[in-house]
Amino acid sequence: MWRRLWAPAARAARGPGSRRAPAPGRAGLRTAAPSSGATIFALSSGQGRCGVAVIRTSGPASGLALRSLAAPRALPPARSARLRRLRDPRSGEPLDRALVLWFPGPHSFTGEDCAEFHVHGGPAVVSGVLQALGSVPGLRPAEAGEFTRRAFAHGKLSLTEVEGLADLIHAETEAQRRQALRQLDGELGELCRRWADTVTKALAHVEAYIDFGEDDNLEEGVLEQVDSELRALEAALGAHLQDARRGQRLRSGAHVVVAGPPNAGKSSLVNLLSQKPVSIVSPEPGTTRDVLETAVDLAGFPALLSDTAGLREGVGPVEQEGVRRARERCGDPARGPPLLTRARHHYHLQGCLKALGHYKQAGDLALAAEALRVARKHLAHLTGAGGTEEILDVIFRDFCVGK
Missing domain, CATH: 3.30.1360.120 (Probable tRNA modification gtpase trme; domain 1)
Incomplete structure (x- = not known):
């Protein structure tokens, strides 16, 4: 009910005859210019x-x-x-x-x-x-x-589909291929568009209330329904962000450090998983002096294995340096922000979530509508409808000539 009290003031602030822009379609905000004719x-x-x-x-x-x-x-x-x-x-x-x-x-x-x-x-x-x-x-x-x-x-591909195509070209394991193909098929883009539709519908209802108020036979409970749908959207975005690290790790590959005391079988394990003699195996302690890395395919999931020196007090300066490098590689895997398949996905979802928070805290309908516009803009950037040329340049330079 508090929002009804603000509607007349918000409508007056907009001025007579003011009208909002129509909701854009899939390519309505696209900024990438078509080809120059060449x-x-x-x-x-x-x-x-x-x-x-x-x-x-x-x-x-x-x-x-x-x-x-x-x-x-x-x-x-x-x-x-x-x-x-x-x-x-x-x-x-x-x-x-x-x-x-x-x-x-x-x-x-x-x-x-x-x-x-x-x-x-x-x-x-x-x-x-x-x-x-x-x-x-x-x-x-x-x-x-x-x-x-x-x-x-x-308009043949959305930006998330473009990124899926790039990932498919560079996929080295079955799991990477499956994830890239799902993104190329438009699953992430379609999810973002459904979220954007929810925000667009909410924005339309809020602005209709600003324009017409409660004296024009608007449907009862409109704003309450908007609040309910946006709360559900908040929950969906939060859940997606909590799971984002899995997609990024699958795309980039997990970095696994094999660490432990000397002669515990670290090098033997690395050789077994990589199916080649990457590391020298010997009963003599301290055989591994440096960090040896090899890329492996673990049941379809990419990983970079690092064989390290045994964690003990080294008897000489060379082995001590190997132990120091090994300890430097058992860093905190929780560091860094959670990601989707791209860092920009995380950025825009977080931005959308933050804007929805501003919507809940808005003191009048005009501010609430502006928060929804910001949320909608972040979702548009995800699929490329509001992308800038600088971002597009970064994404497309990863492709080879001929693609």
């Missing part, structure tokens, strides 16, 4: 000799590129592979016999016209096709992550 090309498969190499283009000149190399044939049917002989458009010299595919926008990975050339993977063939594409007017080599950035700019 068509990009790159080798999308791995470097080195292979059976098949995939070279692709994205942009308005993709159709021209395909016709230039496969002339005089027409474009193949959309999303259907055709065997074509590729020639250098400058000299007419044959380059390869390849499968070509045509993906007209917006039904492509980037949302633009795209073409793919599945050529034989020899370095000379790949180099020849890339040079030929570079001679087509309007084409230029792609920068790292530029294909994915265009997909994001055209």
Whole structure:
């Protein structure tokens, strides 16, 4: 009831005729600008000799590129592979016999016209096709992550899905692959959007009460329902943040220090788990003098094992230094903030939670509405709807050229 007393003052403060902005959709606040009109090309498969190499283009000149190399044939049917002989458009010299595919926008990975050339993977063939594409007017080599950035700019991927794609490319274990695939499939982004919908609905109700008050037949108990839904959202955010460290550890890998007294079997355990002779095993105490590290896959979970010197009073300066390094590695695993798969996820969820706290403490409806706008903005940043160019640059530079 206390909020009803503040509604007239808040409405007066807004001034006559003032109206709030409409709620944005999935891409409503997106700041990444679409491509400047250039068509990009790159080798999308791995470097080195292979059976098949995939070279692709994205942009308005993709159709021209395909016709230039496969002339005089027409474009193949959309999303259907055709065997074509590729020639250098400058000299007419044959380059390869390849499968070509045509993906007209917006039904492509980037949302633009795209073409793919599945050529034989020899370095000379790949180099020849890339040079030929570079001679087509309007084409230029792609920068790292530029294909994915265009997909994001055209609303094909949210920012959390982009991060899931990056994690999938770098996944080394089954557990990492599963987590990355779930994020790429949009589970985290969809959860954030549901949270954002809750905040948007609450904000709409609060602002409606500011605009119309209780004299315009508003539904009874509107603000009480808002409070109830936001309390549930607070609980959900808190629970998610408490579990955040698991996702970050799975993505980055756990750092496990094997420590104990001399001749306790530390080196034998490390060799067994890594399935290779990483450490020298000897009945003589003090064999391990330095910290030896090896990456292992423990039932699908990545870990970095550190074999350390036995924890005892060293008999010489070298062994004493080994013991000191071992003790330096049994640091407190609880240090540092809890994380999701990225530190920025944690930051924005904490920011949203803090804004919801300000909502509860607000002395009038105008301040309560502003707190909800801040909470909504943090959730928008999570999926990239309100991202800044600096943050996007950091995320996309982790991608390889061709992706």
